[in-house]
Amino acid sequence: MTAPLTVALLGGGTVGASVARLLTEHADDLAARIGRPIVLSGIAVRNPDKMREGIDPSVVTTDTAALAASGADIVIEVIGGIEPAKTLIEAALNAGSSVVTANKALLASHGADLHRLAESKGVDLFYEAAVAGAIPLLRPLRESLAGDKVRRILGIVNGTTNFILSKMYDFGADYSTVLKQAQDLGYAEADPTADVEGYDSAAKAAILAGLAFHTNVTGDDVYREGMSRVTAEDIAAAKSMNLVIKLLAIAELTDDNSGVIVRVHPAMIPNTHPLASVRDAFNAVFVEAEAAGQVMFYGRGAGGAPTASSVLGDVVAAARNRVNGTVDPAQSNYAELTVKPIGDAVTSYYLNLHVADEPGVLAAISNEFAKHHVSIQTVRQDGKGDAANLIITTHRATDEHLSKTVDALRKLSAVREVAGVMRVEGRVD
Ligand code: NAP
Numbered sequence: 001m002t003a004p005l006t007v008a009l010l011g012g013g014t015v016g017a018s019v020a021r022l023l024t025e026h027a028d029d030l031a032a033r034i035g036r037p038i039v040l041s042g043i044a045v046r047n048p049d050k051m052r053e054g055i056d057p058s059v060v061t062t063d064t065a066a067l068a069a070s071g072a073d074i075v076i077e078v079i080g081g082i083e084p085a086k087t088l089i090e091a092a093l094n095a096g097s098s099v100v101t102a103n104k105a106l107l108a109s110h111g112a113d114l115h116r117l118a119e120s121k122g123v124d125l126f127y128e129a130a131v132a133g134a135i136p137l138l139r140p141l142r143e144s145l146a147g148d149k150v151r152r153i154l155g156i157v158n159g160t161t162n163f164i165l166s167k168m169y170d171f172g173a174d175y176s177t178v179l180k181q182a183q184d185l186g187y188a189e190a191d192p193t194a195d196v197e198g199y200d201s202a203a204k205a206a207i208l209a210g211l212a213f214h215t216n217v218t219g220d221d222v223y224r225e226g227m228s229r230v231t232a233e234d235i236a237a238a239k240s241m242n243l244v245i246k247l248l249a250i251a252e253l254t255d256d257n258s259g260v261i262v263r264v265h266p267a268m269i270p271n272t273h274p275l276a277s278v279r280d281a282f283n284a285v286f287v288e289a290e291a292a293g294q295v296m297f298y299g300r301g302a303g304g305a306p307t308a309s310s311v312l313g314d315v316v317a318a319a320r321n322r323v324n325g326t327v328d329p330a331q332s333n334y335a336e337l338t339v340k341p342i343g344d345a346v347t348s349y350y351l352n353l354h355v356a357d358e359p360g361v362l363a364a365i366s367n368e369f370a371k372h373h374v375s376i377q378t379v380r381q382d383g384k385g386d387a388a389n390l391i392i393t394t395h396r397a398t399d400e401h402l403s404k405t406v407d408a409l410r411k412l413s414a415v416r417e418v419a420g421v422m423r424v425e426g427r428v429d
């Protein structure tokens with residue numbers, strides 16, 4: 001063993017504090033695995049007076065810019081957000097440091113530029129913790145599945161929304177009641193917008209799509225619908241059809257291989273699908289590859305220690321490269337596939353229509369489906385006096401055709417309300 005490798009930690013919050021603790025607690029093992037000891041050269045925070053259990057106050061600094069540009073062997077960024085994280089990471093890369101980050105928002109918006117900078121400086125940029133926290137996922141996608149052709153990824157990549165949907169399913173409660181419970185338990189943030197409206201999942205979907213399909217995909221390329229409009233009625237309908245509702249991040253190759261579609265939205269899946277059993281705040285990612293078939297990754301997607309585990313894995317990989325004088329291959333975007341619009345997505349659908357219960361209504365409704373090239377798979381009618389609920393599922397159709405069908409149904413006088421429309425995934429049609 002020779003001189004220690006230096007690690008600078010930017011951020012000492014939920015993830016940063018756990019990273020600092022694990023670096024200290026596992027120092028001997030890490031040194032043995034890397035071949036050289038690691039020393040924490042500094043921890044940058046905003047408020048130096050905050051009590052931080054397990055953090056040596058003598059290494060805490062508020063001069064974040066200086067620590068980022070200090071030329072440490074590895075800089076860990078766990079501040080989050082776009083700025084100042086982007087400027088700090090650029091400064092670290094320019095100073096010749098390898099960078100490990102958990103910042104999905106930054107990777108999904110400026111990942112390509114940061115990768116180019118890292119490559120030009122001959123250093124590593126790793127971000128395993130940015131998607132699905134503790135789950136080893138990005139490295140298997142980049143390395144273990146590198147010889148295969150991924151066709152589709154279906155992921156539950158947001159713990160907050162999975163917790164809310166699991167409770168809605170279990171108790172038949174509505175969204176706002178369960179959101180309040182999730183906030184009281186500390187699962188959901190006071191401002192839950194990024195989670196419940198799908199922005200967090202969209203950033204993760206962009207990162208997954210980029211890696212799986214060797215194409216630059218940003219968060220803005222991802223079609224996004226949140227889960228705040230999922231109703232107790234949708235949940236009851238799903239249950240009656242042996243389906244469950246999940247907020248899914250989906251990245252898929254088009255059938256003709258000419259493009260990718262990346263989308264985040266609530267979806268019904270069969271209760272026999274492996275993702276259906278992923279409950280509470282857990283995450284899972286289901287990958288369909290041509291040779292491997294179906295592969296699933298499961299675990300904790302958030303929390304200080306679980307996320308720090310992934311960060312530390314990246315630190316060890318970057319440190320080993322440092323010791324061996326090498327870097328990992330650069331991010332590969334060779335395929336340059338087009339990101340196609342949501343209208344091109346092909347899947348099945350569930351519709352819940354509140355209609356007048358009178359002669360000719362079913363015929364008028366089915367006529368609109370036929371006119372717009374959507375084939376009905378099942379229809380169930382529950383009568384309620386002069387009104388009825390129609391629960392309809394369809395065979396696979398394009399999203400464009402389904403949207404046009406829904407627009408036409410809304411104009412029918414017999415349709416009092418289109419009370420629910422949701423995609424159905426993972427079903428054998
Ligand atoms: P956090 O608890 O809010 O911690 C952020 C840390 O950054 C705090 O220590 C804060 O300092 C520091 N900070 C903020 N602005 C700063 C500035 N301008 N200069 C220096 N330090 C600054 O956030 P977190 O939950 O640890 O998340 C960190 C990153 O990990 C984010 O990118 C997040 O998306 C990602 N991530 C988090 C989780 C999770 O479960 N929390 C899971 C996966 C990925 P003070 O402590 O002084 O305020």
Ligand code: HSE
Nearest residue numbers: 157158159160301302
């Ligand atoms: N807010 C995120 C979640 C944290 O609920 O999964 C991990 O990115």
